[in-house]
Amino acid sequence: MDWQGPYIAVDWGTTNRRAWRIGADGAVADSCADDRGIRTVPEHGFAAEAEALRARLGDLPMLLGGMIGSDRGWRNVPYVPCPADARALAAGLCRIDARTAIVPGVAQPDPASPEVMRGEEVQIIGALARGALAPGALVCCPGTHAKWVRLEEGRIARFATWMTGEVFALISRHSILAPLLAGETVPGAGFAAGVEAAADGDPLGHLFALRAGALIACPRADAPGYASGLLIGAEVRAALARFGSEPPTLIGRPDLCALYAAALTQVLGPAAPSATVIDGEAAFRAGIGAIIREVA
Amino acid sequence: MDWQGPYIAVDWGTTNRRAWRIGADGAVADSCADDRGIRTVPEHGFAAEAEALRARLGDLPMLLGGMIGSDRGWRNVPYVPCPADARALAAGLCRIDARTAIVPGVAQPDPASPEVMRGEEVQIIGALARGALAPGALVCCPGTHAKWVRLEEGRIARFATWMTGEVFALISRHSILAPLLAGETVPGAGFAAGVEAAADGDPLGHLFALRAGALIACPRADAPGYASGLLIGAEVRAALARFGSEPPTLIGRPDLCALYAAALTQVLGPAAPSATVIDGEAAFRAGIGAIIREVA
Numbered sequence: 001m002d003w004q005g006p007y008i009a010v011d012w013g014t015t016n017r018r019a020w021r022i023g024a025d026g027a028v029a030d031s032c033a034d035d036r037g038i039r040t041v042p043e044h045g046f047a048a049e050a051e052a053l054r055a056r057l058g059d060l061p062m063l064l065g066g067m068i069g070s071d072r073g074w075r076n077v078p079y080v081p082c083p084a085d086a087r088a089l090a091a092g093l094c095r096i097d098a099r100t101a102i103v104p105g106v107a108q109p110d111p112a113s114p115e116v117m118r119g120e121e122v123q124i125i126g127a128l129a130r131g132a133l134a135p136g137a138l139v140c141c142p143g144t145h146a147k148w149v150r151l152e153e154g155r156i157a158r159f160a161t162w163m164t165g166e167v168f169a170l171i172s173r174h175s176i177l178a179p180l181l182a183g184e185t186v187p188g189a190g191f192a193a194g195v196e197a198a199a200d201g202d203p204l205g206h207l208f209a210l211r212a213g214a215l216i217a218c219p220r221a222d223a224p225g226y227a228s229g230l231l232i233g234a235e236v237r238a239a240l241a242r243f244g245s246e247p248p249t250l251i252g253r254p255d256l257c258a259l260y261a262a263a264l265t266q267v268l269g270p271a272a273p274s275a276t277v278i279d280g281e282a283a284f285r286a287g288i289g290a291i292i293r294e295v296a
Numbered sequence: 297m298d299w300q301g302p303y304i305a306v307d308w309g310t311t312n313r314r315a316w317r318i319g320a321d322g323a324v325a326d327s328c329a330d331d332r333g334i335r336t337v338p339e340h341g342f343a344a345e346a347e348a349l350r351a352r353l354g355d356l357p358m359l360l361g362g363m364i365g366s367d368r369g370w371r372n373v374p375y376v377p378c379p380a381d382a383r384a385l386a387a388g389l390c391r392i393d394a395r396t397a398i399v400p401g402v403a404q405p406d407p408a409s410p411e412v413m414r415g416e417e418v419q420i421i422g423a424l425a426r427g428a429l430a431p432g433a434l435v436c437c438p439g440t441h442a443k444w445v446r447l448e449e450g451r452i453a454r455f456a457t458w459m460t461g462e463v464f465a466l467i468s469r470h471s472i473l474a475p476l477l478a479g480e481t482v483p484g485a486g487f488a489a490g491v492e493a494a495a496d497g498d499p500l501g502h503l504f505a506l507r508a509g510a511l512i513a514c515p516r517a518d519a520p521g522y523a524s525g526l527l528i529g530a531e532v533r534a535a536l537a538r539f540g541s542e543p544p545t546l547i548g549r550p551d552l553c554a555l556y557a558a559a560l561t562q563v564l565g566p567a568a569p570s571a572t573v574i575d576g577e578a579a580f581r582a583g584i585g586a587i588i589r590e591v592a
Contacts, residue, residue, distance in 0.1 A: 116511050202497070
């Protein structure tokens with residue numbers, strides 16, 4: 001098994017997939033992104049999908065992370081328990097064949113607070129490898145299932161998940177509020193008002209006012225921003241209460257990270273340092289590289 | 297227009313419909329219930345539906361309440377503003393013809409806290425007419441959009457809505473937790489654990505642990521009860537903080553009221569008086585009767 005030289009890194013999620021060819025110099029030589037998430041691939045279709053990726057990006061070793069290692073993915077790869085670092089992830093790789101492997105997720109096997117992640121661990125390892133995280137940093141990875149992660153001695157020590165993104169998507173698509181929440185979500189005045197309203201710890205108690213206001217001719221400006229601010233504001237306050245009231249480093253999609261950064265500034269006050277934002281794709285690539293260095 | 301003598305009372309909601317023939321003695325003489333909620337009726341189909349109800353229950357005057365008076369119903373009946381009582385609702389009736397009318401909803405036209413209800417006002421007026429509510433009572437009507445209502449001098453004075461039922465339904469049907477939440481929701485140990493966990497004001501921060509626990513072989517018993525307890529526990533605490541920490545009178549479906557009563561006992565402690573429960577259908581019929589007495 002030869003992981004020296006160029007390789008393909010794949011972030012294969014539930015609904016989307018991104019892949020990069022990394023050259024011998026460690027730089028991105030080519031890439032592709034599509035909506036062939038694991039949900040769209042039939043049970044025995046993953047080998048063919050991987051070969052199609054090689055046909056597109058090069059006939060190279062391939063290391064995959066994300067939901068591709070879940071019970072609905074190519075293989076159900078056992079989780080590595082906390083505390084976890086690059087070496088532990090490398091030791092837990094699921095080898096599909098001599099030049100194809102899947103990174104394991106990380107589990108917090110605490111019966112009082114069970115947690116799992118798949119994908120964020122690669123981003124965090126990558127940010128650590130790039131020197132962008134202190135060994136005891138607090139990290140937040142916004143997304144469908146937002147993760148807040150406490151590092152200890154450069155390892156993923158404990159974490160918790162908020163279903164903020166999924167609940168927001170459900171409300172936006174399927175609830176009685178859906179017609180009001182069709183627009184884009186940006187960190188403006190509506191978002192700030194939602195973050196503020198959530199200070200009472202009752203985000204779901206403020207949602208219906210969006211519909212009532214629209215019905216009785218006092219609609220709220222920027223309803224999508226307000227609803228998003230309610231949910232993210234509640235998450236940020238609860239997570240800071242659980243993990244310590246320091247601004248986390250944000251790793252993820254830049255648009256989502258901008259919302260979280262705005263909420264953090266609002267909740268922690270202007271005197272607190274701003275949250276650092278790390279692009280999730282770059283962090284993922286760096287994490288794959290760090291894991292490959294452990295096995296190469 | 298003659299509202300003396302027997303009549304038909306109709307509670308016509310978004311997804312369901314119940315109708316009763318009330319005899320000259322005020323007792324239920326006949327009834328029917330089906331899933332012909334307003335969502336299933338085409339825009340100009342309501343007159344024919346009402347005639348079909350008459351063909352089934354008797355050729356009688358008919359008074360309707362609920363979402364039938366909304367922008368998706370038969371007529372978009374203007375809301376009566378708070379404070380509202382039976383007389384105000386009677387004055388705001390929308391007369392379809394000489395023997396068919398729709399009860400208006402109630403609005404709280406406060407730009408800082410806009411609220412609307414359609415249907416619960418009939419139940420509350422009915423409970424008042426039956427002498428089951430003090431003139432300054434706190435009322436909770438559990439449901440898709442749960443209402444907490446403060447009465448003042450026997451009138452609906454102010455209220456607030458929690459989307460608890462709708463959010464629970466969305467999570468149960470569409471979220472990643474759906475396979476875990478398929479069972480019935482009862483007020484047992486799982487429900488109590490959810491109410492307890494929600495004491496930190498962060499119900500959405502505890503949901504994902506249901507999935508994580510199932511994935512790493514420490515599943516929580518009674519996941520539906522736990523999820524329901526999280527959301528209802530958060531609602532009950534927030535509503536008591538907003539409206540005063542006395543047990544409300546519960547008006548609604550007996551199974552839902554039982555969950556709320558259990559959460560209230562848990563949150564307020566065993567020394568607090570138990571919440572009184574009033575059957576929502578009986579309260580609705582009494583409310584229609586009270587409004588008819590105002591116009592007869």
